[in-house]
Every structure is written in C-alpha cells, then in structure tokens.
Amino acid sequence: MSDPAPITTRTPSKASRYLFVLVAGLVIGVIATVMAMRAIQARQDHFPGSLMTVMAKQAQLLGDSQKQNRCSISDTAPRLQTLRALANDLEVAFPGLRDDERFQSHASRFRATLNDALAKPPADCASLAAIAQKVGSDCKACHQDFK
Numbered sequence: 001m002s003d004p005a006p007i008t009t010r011t012p013s014k015a016s017r018y019l020f021v022l023v024a025g026l027v028i029g030v031i032a033t034v035m036a037m038r039a040i041q042a043r044q045d046h047f048p049g050s051l052m053t054v055m056a057k058q059a060q061l062l063g064d065s066q067k068q069n070r071c072s073i074s075d076t077a078p079r080l081q082t083l084r085a086l087a088n089d090l091e092v093a094f095p096g097l098r099d100d101e102r103f104q105s106h107a108s109r110f111r112a113t114l115n116d117a118l119a120k121p122p123a124d125c126a127s128l129a130a131i132a133q134k135v136g137s138d139c140k141a142c143h144q145d146f147k
Helices: 015-043 047-067 073-087 101-119 125-146
Strands: none
Touching: 047 073, 047 125, 073 101, 073 125, 101 125
C-alpha cells in the first residue's frame, strides 16, 4: 500500500499582522494628534482675533457703503458707533500691550478718529471716504508696529 501524501499546513503570513498593527498605529496616532491640537486650541484666547475680525468687517462695510453711494448718516452712523464701541476693548483684547506707549498712542488715535467722525457724521460720500481712509490708516499704523 502506498502512503498518502503528507498534509502540509501553511503557517499564516506575519505580514498581515504587521499591516494591521501599522494601520492601527496610524489611526491611533491621528486621533491622538487631533485631540492634542483641540486641547491646545481650547486654551487659546480667541477674543483678540475675534475683535479684529469684527472691526475689519465694520470698516469694510463702511467702504462698501461709500462704493454703493449709500453715504447718508443713517447708513454710516451705526458702523461708526460699532467701531467706537469695539475700540473700547482694545486694551482688554491685548493685555500684554496695555502698558506699551505706542499701543496706547495708536488706540487713542483710533478712538479720537472715531469720536470726531461721530461728532460730525459724514453727510456725503467724499467725507465718508476721508473718514474710511483715516480709519484704515489708523488700523494699518498699529498693525505695522504690532502684527
């Protein structure tokens, strides 16, 4: 009688295990990185950036009013009032610069510009353009020193 052929068993490849561990490690690494980034982001103060964003939008809306020839006091006064109210929080938003003379000078010059604009609101597009240009130059001067 003849002996049957021996049954050989194949050992499973270890490559699939290594691939699984590699993929699992990458997924866990990505999740841990996202969690760490979120934790760092949660500790940051978003107020300074938010204040600058709202002020930039209000200044842009002033310029848009001028471009659209909507230069009456009722169109521009709310924007100027909002900018002036936001300007009160500049020192609060940037506490590290509160004692800096240059920052104080820029902030008070910006508030003075807005106070003058509110005391004599622009009645036509030419005066609105002058005010918008002055507001923009005040912002730019501060950003050149502190951004």
